[in-house]
Amino acid sequence: MAERSDDRRRFRPSRPRGGERREERDGGRDGKSDRMTRRHGEERVEVPFEGAMAAATREDRSAEGGARGDRIRFSRSPEPLPDLAVSFLPERSGLHLVARRIASAACAFPLFQIAAFFLNQPDHLSVRLSPTPPASNSENENGSEEERTDSDQSENNPPVRQAQSPLPPPVLFQCQICKQVYQDRGRVSAHVFQQHFDRWYRKEEQEVEPPSGHFSSVARCPFSGELLGPPNHHAFEERLLYLHRTRFSHLSLEEYRRRLENVRDPALIEEWRKMASRKTRYFVVAASEEQSPLESIEKVERHFQEHYLADSIRGGTALTIPGPVAHALDDPALRRLVQEAWRRAMRFPLPLSITLRLMFRHMGLHIFKTEDGTHYVTAIMPSPLDPEGTAPAVREILEFLAAHPRATRSDLLGALRAGEEPDSPGVRELTAQLHWLREKGHVIEFTGGAFILPGSAIRRVQPAHPEERRENRRPKAAGERRRREG
Numbered sequence: 001m002a003e004r005s006d007d008r009r010r011f012r013p014s015r016p017r018g019g020e021r022r023e024e025r026d027g028g029r030d031g032k033s034d035r036m037t038r039r040h041g042e043e044r045v046e047v048p049f050e051g052a053m054a055a056a057t058r059e060d061r062s063a064e065g066g067a068r069g070d071r072i073r074f075s076r077s078p079e080p081l082p083d084l085a086v087s088f089l090p091e092r093s094g095l096h097l098v099a100r101r102i103a104s105a106a107c108a109f110p111l112f113q114i115a116a117f118f119l120n121q122p123d124h125l126s127v128r129l130s131p132t133p134p135a136s137n138s139e140n141e142n143g144s145e146e147e148r149t150d151s152d153q154s155e156n157n158p159p160v161r162q163a164q165s166p167l168p169p170p171v172l173f174q175c176q177i178c179k180q181v182y183q184d185r186g187r188v189s190a191h192v193f194q195q196h197f198d199r200w201y202r203k204e205e206q207e208v209e210p211p212s213g214h215f216s217s218v219a220r221c222p223f224s225g226e227l228l229g230p231p232n233h234h235a236f237e238e239r240l241l242y243l244h245r246t247r248f249s250h251l252s253l254e255e256y257r258r259r260l261e262n263v264r265d266p267a268l269i270e271e272w273r274k275m276a277s278r279k280t281r282y283f284v285v286a287a288s289e290e291q292s293p294l295e296s297i298e299k300v301e302r303h304f305q306e307h308y309l310a311d312s313i314r315g316g317t318a319l320t321i322p323g324p325v326a327h328a329l330d331d332p333a334l335r336r337l338v339q340e341a342w343r344r345a346m347r348f349p350l351p352l353s354i355t356l357r358l359m360f361r362h363m364g365l366h367i368f369k370t371e372d373g374t375h376y377v378t379a380i381m382p383s384p385l386d387p388e389g390t391a392p393a394v395r396e397i398l399e400f401l402a403a404h405p406r407a408t409r410s411d412l413l414g415a416l417r418a419g420e421e422p423d424s425p426g427v428r429e430l431t432a433q434l435h436w437l438r439e440k441g442h443v444i445e446f447t448g449g450a451f452i453l454p455g456s457a458i459r460r461v462q463p464a465h466p467e468e469r470r471e472n473r474r475p476k477a478a479g480e481r482r483r484r485e486g
């Protein structure tokens with residue numbers, strides 16, 4: 001099955017499409033085998049590191065007299081999605097930004113709205129890939145937030161579950177430079193070598209004497225079209241071994257050798273001769289001036305493996321990826337996994353909203369749930385006030401809101417101060433008392449401007465964590481907070 005063309009596009013979380021693509025998860029097994037990996041039945045066999053490396057070296061090959069624009073391609077058919085949980089974690093910077101806004105607005109914000117904000121802003125988000133948890137705490141995707149409490153959650157995020165598997169969790173590999181993640185070591189190594197080559201090496205092209213002597217034929221790789229040179233040329237054997245090792249090791253060396261085409265076309269012989277007259281030398285950036293260059297890409301590769309590879313990648317069963325990178329992963333299966341999870345989260349951001357609850361409470365903000373099951377975050381602790389014995393204007397407001405939940409300021413003024421000028425003493429007093437009630441948490445204002453009383457309209461309040469509440473009703477500037485989770 002060919003990969004759908006729209007899967008190649010960058011995912012745009014702000015415009016989630018229908019997204020019912022689960023059929024693809026199991027699709028593609030019959031597709032063409034990836035050249036980097038091959039399958040024996042369902043078993044995946046990894047080609048050694050060098051095999052993947054070839055992708056990195058294709059430009060160099062042509063410079064050295066080898067390839068003719070051939071490319072190692074990753075599979076175009078979708079691999080099965082890896083058995084990994086995907087969770088979305090707000091970045092601290094974005095979280096502080098939002099917390100400050102909540103504190104300054106003195107309004108109650110719906111958590112889903114804030115979760116959606118983060119999902120639309122990859123810059124303020126991290127994506128964590130981790131083993132799927134063994135228990136089947138599957139998401140209540142259709143329901144409300146009813147049954148979920150903070151105690152259900154680890155300090156991290158409730159992961160979006162994928163299918164369960166008795167197999168050990170897949171190991172992932174991450175480039176430590178740009179944070180791209182791959183499912184196998186060969187790919188991440190090739191990525192690092194290819195994408196970050198210039199950090200370590202500098203290339204220099206050089207014209208050399210073309211090979212002399214009479215050559216009646218050149219050997220050509222039947223798979224890549226690469227010219228290996230005349231079999232009696234001294235560089236032939238090295239090239240053959242290199243190509244076999246890096247790209248065609250699924251064949252035996254003898255088999256590969258046997259498959260080579262011996263071409264007697266003078267034009268091709270001349271083409272090879274031209275290629276062989278250009279030489280690329282490689283200098284190690286960190287080495288001293290006197291150090292002699294590396295004469296071939298094979299030597300650079302070995303040098304890279306010995307000196308730089310280990311520090312450039314990290315392996316693990318759980319890895320965190322910055323949002324912008326996770327948004328455009330190179331690894332096709334991981335990309336689809338994250339995109340699907342992203343779409344699901346956009347449709348129903350409960351897991352992220354639960355994470356936000358925890359984080360906001362650690363930032364001195366309070367969470368409450370209204371009768372319809374919606375969770376809100378606010379900087380002001382809801383605090384019901386008995387109208388008995390309060391000032392007349394206060395009592396008027398409380399009684400009106402008790403009778404008209406979700407009334408707005410203009411509803412209130414229209415009903416209680418009908419016909420009065422905006423700056424009349426009556427209106428001014430009512431406005432001032434409303435402001436005071438709101439500041440004290442005796443009335444709650446929502447972001448849309450509606451007011452409720454914090455009594456019966458609220459089903460549950462989860463106050464900020466105690467140590468965050470000590471001195472303040474409103475959190476201090478969120479940025480001043482000391483580091484916590486993570």
Ligand SMILES: [Zn+2]
Pocket residue numbers: 175176177178179180191192195196
């Ligand atoms: Zn990288």
